[in-house]
Amino acid sequence: MQSSVLSGKTYFIRTFGCQMNMHDSERVSGLLDSCGCLEVAEPAEADIVIFMTCCVREAADTRLYGQCSSCKSLPAPPGGKRVIAVGGCIAQRDGAGLLTNLDNVDVIFGTASIAHVAELLEQAFVEGGHHIRCEEKDSGAATDMPWHRAENYRAWVPIMTGCNNFCSYCIVPYVRGREKSRSFEKIVDEVTGLVRIGVREITLLGQNVNSYGRDLFGTPRFAELLRAVGDTGIERIFFTSSHPKDLLPETIDAMAEVPAVMPQLHLAVQSGSSRILKLMNRRYTREQYLALIDQVRERIPDIALSTDIIVGFPGETEEDFEQTLSLAEQVGYAHAFTFIYSKRAGTPAATIEDPTPRDVILERFNRLVKVIEDGAYAYNQHDLHTVVPMLVEGTSKKDATRLLGKSPKNQTVHAPIPEGYTVDELIGKIVDVDVDRARTWYLSGTVVGSPR
Template identity: 75%
Template sequence: MTASILAGKTYTIRTFGCQMNLHDSERVSGLLDSLGAYEAAGPADADIVIFMTCCVREAADTRLYGQVSSCKSLPDPPSGRRVIAVGGCIAQRDGEGLLKNLDNVDVIFGTHSIAHVGDLIAQVFEAGGHAVRTNEREETDATSMPWHRATTYHAWVPIMTGCNNFCSYCIVPYVRGREKSRQTNQILDEVTGLVRKGVREITLLGQNVNSYGRDLFGEPRFADLLREVGATGIERISFTSSHPKDLLPETIDAMAEIPAVMPHLHLAVQSGSSRVLKRMNRHYTREDYLSLIRAVRERIPDIALTTDIIVGFPGETEEDFEETLTLAREARFAQAFTFIYSKRAGTPAAKIDDPTPREHILDRFNRLVSVIEDTAYAFNQGASGSTMPVLIEGTSKKDAMKLMGKSPWNQTVLCPLPDGANPVEYIGKMVDIAIDTTKTFYLSGELVGGPR
């Protein structure tokens, strides 16, 4: 019944937030494709508009409300009926409450219910009204769903869902649930299949990949998983996210010893102050973090270390912030995602009053950004004069005559497109680029040889 209702319908998906949301969107897209729907150019051409949401920061709520409301002004699609659906973390958190402020939403589905989105949308097309499903648990595993990947050369591979850490500022455990690891054989079968299809790079996904296997084996076995995935023949392996408290020596050894694992580690520090880290419920100190990255660099000297940092956590003093600045300089981050603290209802940190003036927090944020720009620039200088393998992802948004790709260290790399060449010949291929220009946010150089 669902397939007969959705066959021929068009859809578009807007995705906010983390890589797990991107993967969920690929699964929803694949499900709709399997039911006979097909992707539209954008909301104006779509019978179905889906918003896959993130609730980590307040800005995501604002963005969702604005974009959903803007759908009211769209002309009717050729079918005469448009269904608006909201899924993901905000849907799981707010459920039917979303309808109070977004009166044009028809379907709401939570993080555990994406396998049912086709049925929910079909129900609204057939009977009208609203369809809401935000179950805490589902029997249907989303990883068994078909998917529609954005590219043919890269794939997201979830190895676990949920989180057990309950950082005091974070809503994720409440909307994604507790940690649940996939069986190792399922992951390996998926990666092996991707290799056969020509995928060059995979990203292993989890809220805390370093905890992989704790619920299955009584202890983390992420290092073992890395070694087994590395034996499948996949060319490039990356992973996210890593919690410092669970990064074990055996995982560092695996990273150093497996050729396919990229020399890049995203290790969120959040603050350089042990006092603030304790209030964040992070379970490590400043000294622990610095000791950890020294151990990583001892085994992988050229590692690109990236991180997340929150500025303005409730009660952060100027002294606390200075400790964050000094840690950032000592850590020599290749990149950092910097955020001003955003209060999330339902988290312990939301109950903490903070009298710090907004202008002081903004000043700290700008000072941190300046330090990160300095360390990122310094890291990129190490590539000057080198020749590196780059996986081409497309062309530069600013210059269609320049190819754009990623280095093994996750740096953006640009190079001129050869005269008369078609960019399509290079997308998804590996090329060697001799680096002659190093900037804060990108590298550029000249092609050496052809694509492979």
């Protein structure tokens, strides 16, 4: 689909937030490629600058305002006109309201409107002015758009959009809409096509993958989807995110029985206090969460568990926080994303008053980080003096002579480039690493055998 207006123009995309945002950026990039545009590495080189935004935490707003404003000082592009666009969750939430703080933005498109990016950009170049499209309902057209992937061996595959959970602190249901599952056949066909072109690893994406299919079939069919995707010949399957209330026994069975499903599970707990979980509208208790962990480990004993935890939710007491610490110690996460609560206007939690001093919340946060680090270090010791298959991604940022990649448990792995090979020859290959060093956030060792 060539566009006479956009053809030959350069573009730059900066993405904030989750994997779903990153995949949306791939779709926007693919659409612009099909219009004859060319991606560049810096905003100063671009005729089109696009910010794909996240609004889960307040810091994302601040970053967007700063980076958009910095575009004002960029030199004019060769064509004389630069179009600034904002997409994603902040765009969906604020719409035209963004122009109050960002008067240099030309195009605003919401999460359900990315299929219309090209026409909005064309209008901005031809007509000038502001062009805004923030539809409430997702037509699903975005999942059929072309994509531009940075890696030819790995891909994100969206299986659903939106969320029905309405956790009291979370803005996502308001900016991503209600759950909408893609058809079973489209997902399997997409993965089959990816296998055909050499993709080895996929991540199935959704705000709550465990409820996949509920809107289509009346009951979740995520376990069935995992088995069908595993039959395509794909070598590695990850998925995110999983809500504990919807993690069914049949899904745990599929994880254990489908060889391509990697032994890693991200299961966000958010708090270890049942009282706080109720205030968060998470719809499970501490005891139910820990019982799930036991069920998963019974079927997949060495699984790597990761999570999200919020510190400082309004009304959290020291006793509540101690419950979170003890849960983290009991589970022993391989990795965790820890956050200080960020008030999001429009969510129920934003109306809850909290007298807890900021320095108390920071002190609790630091205590939690220490527990998480200790658990991650202990978990990684299980792989010391074992051979771990690593999917090579490139080289370490700190040392270009060392390979960097991921294990089946999503651990970062480092190893010297083996003699006789170049990095380019190894990217996308799987190499076995004999691990002689296990640290908190990575494994390190020596490549043994031949790449495959």
